[in-house]
Amino acid sequence: MARARTSAELDRGIVVEGLSAGYGDHEVLAGLDLSISPGELFGLLGPNGAGKTTLAETIAGLRRPRFGTVRVAGLDPSRAREEITSVLAVQPQASALFPTLTARETLALFASFHTDPVRPDEVLRTVGLAGAAATRVGRLSVGQRQRLLIGVALVGRPRVLVLDEPSAALDPAGRRELRGLIRSLRDEGSTVLLTTHHLDEAAELCDRIGVLSEGRLVALGSPDELTRRFSGLAEVVFSIPDEVGARDRLAAALGGERPASPTAPAAPAPPLIAAPPRIEPIGDRLVVRVSCADPDAVLRAVTFARGLRASGLTARRGTLEEAYLRLTGAPRSGG
Ligand SMILES: Nc1ncnc2c1ncn2[C@@H]1O[C@H](COP(=O)(O)OP(=O)(O)OP(=O)(O)O)[C@@H](O)[C@H]1O
Numbered sequence: 001m002a003r004a005r006t007s008a009e010l011d012r013g014i015v016v017e018g019l020s021a022g023y024g025d026h027e028v029l030a031g032l033d034l035s036i037s038p039g040e041l042f043g044l045l046g047p048n049g050a051g052k053t054t055l056a057e058t059i060a061g062l063r064r065p066r067f068g069t070v071r072v073a074g075l076d077p078s079r080a081r082e083e084i085t086s087v088l089a090v091q092p093q094a095s096a097l098f099p100t101l102t103a104r105e106t107l108a109l110f111a112s113f114h115t116d117p118v119r120p121d122e123v124l125r126t127v128g129l130a131g132a133a134a135t136r137v138g139r140l141s142v143g144q145r146q147r148l149l150i151g152v153a154l155v156g157r158p159r160v161l162v163l164d165e166p167s168a169a170l171d172p173a174g175r176r177e178l179r180g181l182i183r184s185l186r187d188e189g190s191t192v193l194l195t196t197h198h199l200d201e202a203a204e205l206c207d208r209i210g211v212l213s214e215g216r217l218v219a220l221g222s223p224d225e226l227t228r229r230f231s232g233l234a235e236v237v238f239s240i241p242d243e244v245g246a247r248d249r250l251a252a253a254l255g256g257e258r259p260a261s262p263t264a265p266a267a268p269a270p271p272l273i274a275a276p277p278r279i280e281p282i283g284d285r286l287v288v289r290v291s292c293a294d295p296d297a298v299l300r301a302v303t304f305a306r307g308l309r310a311s312g313l314t315a316r317r318g319t320l321e322e323a324y325l326r327l328t329g330a331p332r333s334g335g
Pocket residue numbers: 023026028046047048049050051052053054055
C-alpha cells in the first residue's frame with residue numbers, strides 16, 4: 001500500500017512504485033515497490049539474473065520503466081536527466097576510464113562535467129588514493145581502480161549513490177578498504193544503493209537489505225531481522241557425563257513440559273526440539289547436538305535439568321547466508 005511521502009524522502013530518498021521493466025518480451029521486474037529512506041545504506045541481494053542491475057539502472061534513469069514510477073529526491077530519473085545528475089551518481093564501469101590519464105587527471109576530467117564539483121585532491125583523499133594521484137589509471141591495482149570509479153561518482157556531490165557490485169573482483173584486503181569507504185559515505189549522510197553477492201559485506205554494512213528473486217522482492221528488512229526470520233533452525237551443542245540414566249535425563253530435559261503460553265493457555269506448547277538429538281560418545285562424555293527454533297529455551301532447559309550436569313554449551317544461530325539461500329531457493333550444502 002502506498003504511503004504518504006515525507007518531505008525528507010522527496011529531498012533525498014528513493015521511491016519505486018509498481019515498477020515493471022525488462023528487455024523485449026522478457027519481463028524482468030513486475031510490479032515492484034520499494035522505498036529507500038534518505039541516508040539509508042540499502043543492499044540489494046539476489047542470484048545472477050534476478051534483476052538487481054536492471055533495478056539499479058532504472059533507479060539511476062539509465063532505463064525507462066515499462067510501468068510504474070521511480071522518484072529519486074522527488075525527480076523522475078528517466079525524464080529529468082539534467083537535474084538528476086546533480087542529485088544521483090552511478091559508479092561507472094571500468095571501461096569509462098582512460099588508461100593513460102592519471103588518477104587526478106581522471107577526476108579533473110569528470111569534475112569538468114559538473115557546475116560545483118568536489119576538488120580532485122579532496123576526492124582522492126576520500127577514496128584513499130592521495131598517494132596514487134599521479135599514477136596512470138593503467139597502472140592502478142584493481143582495488144585502486146575500483147575506488148577511483150567511486151571517486152568519479154563522488155565528484156558531483158551526489159546525495160544518492162548507486163554502487164552496482166563495487167566489490168566484484170576485489171581481493172579480501174581490497175574489499176575491506178572498500179567497506180570502510182562505503183561506510184564513511186553513509187556516515188556523511190549519502191543515500192546508498194548497493195548491489196552485491198557478498199553476504200558478509202551486506203550484513204556488515206547495510207541498514208536494510210532487499211532480496212530479489214526472479215524480479216520479485218521476496219524479503220525486506222535489516223540483516224538481523226532477515227537472519228532471525230528466514231535462516232531456519234539453530235543448533236545447540238553441549239556434553240553430559242556418559243553415565244547410567246544420562247540418556248533418560250536428557251530425554252526428559254528436551255522432551256519435558258514447556259510452560260503454556262500465557263496468552264493462549266489452552267494451546268499445546270510447541271516442541272522444544274525440531275528432531276531427535278544427535279548423541280555421540282566421546283571419551284567419558286556424550287556430545288549432544290540439538291536442532292531447534294528457540295535456542296534460548298533449549299539452553300535454559302538443559303542448564304536447569306536436574307542431574308544432567310551439562311557443560312560446554314554453545315548455540316549457533318542461523319546466518320544471513322542461510323536466510324538468503326532459503327529465500328532464493330538455492331540448494332544448500334549439507335551439514
Ligand atoms: N541488455 C539486456 N538485454 C536483454 N536481456 C538482458 C539485458 N540485461 C539483462 N538482461 C536479462 O535480464 C535479466 C536480469 O538481469 P540483471 O543483469 O538485471 O540481473 P542481476 O541480478 O544484476 O544479475 P547479476 O548478479 O548476474 O549481475 C537476466 O535474465 C538477463 O539475462
